[in-house]
Amino acid sequence: MLNLYNWSWLLLSCNLLLLPTSTWAETDTLYKSLPSLREQARIRDTWLKERLSRIPSLLKKYGVDAWLMSQREHAEDTIWWSIKNATDYDAHRRTVLLFHTNESTLEGKPNPIKWVDNTGQVWPELLQVLEDFDPRRIAINVDQNIAFSGGLHVGEHNVIAKELGQQWIQRMVNVPLLGNEYVTTKLDTQLKYYRDMQDIVWLMMEEGFSHRNILPGVTTTEDLSWWFREKMLILNVTTWNHPRISVLTEESFPGWTGTEDVIQEGDLLHIDWGITAMGMNTDTQHMAYVLRAGETDAPVSLIQGLKKANRMQDIHLETMRAGMTGNEVLEKCLAQMKIEGIEGQIYSHPIGDWGHDAGAVIGFTNLPEHVPVLGELIILPDTYYSIELYAYHFVPERNETIRFRIEENAYWDKDTERWKFVKGRQEKLYLIHKPRETPVLEVQSEFAVSL
Template identity: 50%
Template sequence: MDCDTALYGAKAPETLRCRRLISQREYAEDTVFRSYKPATTFYARRRTVSLFHANESSLAGSPNPITWIDITPEVWTDLDRVLEAYDPERIAINDDPTGHIAFSDGLHSGEKKAVYKALGKKWFERFTTIPLIAIEFISYRVGGEGPEGQLFWYRAMMENVWAMIDEGFSNRVVTPGLTTTTDVEWWFREKMDHMNVTTWFHPSVTRYHAPTTALEGHDTSIIQPGDMLHVDIGITAMNMNTDTQHLAYVARWEGEDVPDGLKQGLALANRMQDLTLQYMKEGKTGNLVLKEVQEQMAAEDIVGKVYCHPIGDYGHAAGSVIGFVDHQEGMPVIGDLPILAHSAYSIELSSSYLVDEWGLELPFQQEEDVHWDEDTQSWKWVYGRQEEFHMVKWQPSLVNQAL
């Protein structure tokens, strides 16, 4: 392989300041690979080495990254030739020194040894690690509102998720007294197949009913009139992922409305969403946003948990987290990363509210995805947020059949 001649003709550029070197093998891809691979490529082939550069002056119009696909030592010979010609001051590798940031630690240990051995001391002394490079690259959402951008298709995905939940939490799927939570979970999976999409986690359906607290989804958990239902669901399509949590109510008689206590619990979760977006500013750390939201919740006597995460190329994607469900004091390292604009987040949280009608304190879990809006320099819902319960309406014939 004559990389210089193939890419640049007889004369290669005189300078090239490399930004990042990615080296990976088939089925042992770097975490960044999914975010820059062509749509027609599913895995790295043989050994795939990519050299990203700054694309300065004479490099205008040159391939970026420069990529080799080979299994022979010649890949290192060609890479060394390019590095000699361009003499970069620093070569960033995806090897996080903290060991806490998965997306900035994609260089496998064996591959790292191979790179060091092949390139030698001259180049590996110039290796550096800059964790935010990988995070920014993976999290960046491209395009605007039109079909040429990711947001257009992401919004369509979210619209389909909402429609799926609305159908799944209806009499078309649920027969109170007969249908189990697991039945509904697998209905969602089958619906995804019919829609020609997949998912990055199995959907979970949970039922809540007085006088108990939560009855986790399993084969023997039969949905009953008066239940509050919860779903956590996401779909994957076009290398993008969604994450949504909604609530439903199973009516006990014809025309029954959702109990006021349940409505109030959802309203508090909506208020927590407002607060999260209010304090979630570019450049702040996730831990700072969590602290500010918690302080305002305390001022308003709201009890609940906040545990938001980036979303996009991955379900739990690259970027700063705003709390974990079991770590409301904040998260070291990944919670100290800055909030990045031009990305997407799942606003995931739950309010805790004493429902008078049931005499129980219940969690009201909500999750909706937001995107960065360039015009307003703020976060906006990709499709919307749940402010009213889905309803499984009363149908006497179905209930009598169950009895």
């Protein structure tokens, strides 16, 4: 007689036989294999060493002699996450860092000079270093507008003022572009791995938006979102935002949480998401179409809508140059769109250490023509950008004007001194055919219920 345990294994065996061969044999073997976590840590620490070595020249560029950071565990400065070792997480105790220009009495000293302390001993030692070094201008992260330059907590600032005294507080200055440039600047050696991450992202979308995972009339957008989350765990990557999957309609924007719909034939689907690996982040938006019975391609109007958004990408990359402000790029792009009769919106941002990284932004969804402060920053070379936008396009089959929302990551190409897409861009909608068998999502859920 079979008990519940034996029935469970029998059911699992039957379900495995129902799974499409491609799901188990083909798709997983096609994914790029990132280095082991141990090797990733070694690579990341090599990158970190090179990035930190550039700080003395950055200090000189911005006219400061030192850069002081102080933080406590669970209350880290924003910059901490870009200066820590790969195996560090929260800061320990109170962690104080003093970056310097490698000149005068500090030449040959560690850079940064680092204290990890919970006894207060750091302050007399820091005072002695400052007295010996005698820096005239000391940068601290107290900017009110830029997160990457405003990470010094009020409590830590108060302690610094108390322990170091007015003499040194008077020499401390806000230099917002210092942290901004440090975080946003990327290394040539990072690009290979960033491209590998893009390969993973694209293949996940190809697999997710397919008959292997979607059964029209049954599968929901939330089912698919959680499939992406589970798949990321299998591939040993994580994310900085929950995959937001929507059925696109005239009303579905901005889509911060996706929609909660049962996916039907004829739906235009959209995903907005990114993965995190090797200390870097991606951010991508693609679209898919669920074929109706008898269809072999998406309706012409949907194809045209995507092409219009592609043209906006062309305009964006043709316009964007290092040295321009984000608002200058935005203004020129909007002017060219008007000439070509394209209506839409651009809201691009730097990407890298963070999903929304340090640097100049080019529009916001709620600030479509001019962005104060962040839009006035200068676009720097050697950065990654997420080219994020939508084009309005009328779809006669639905009598709706839909936002065709796409997003791709771009890198600075030194040879051409322009930004290029890391992987490419979506120029064709993913087409979801009627499944020939029960999709993986449904087989897994059936097994779970049976147990």
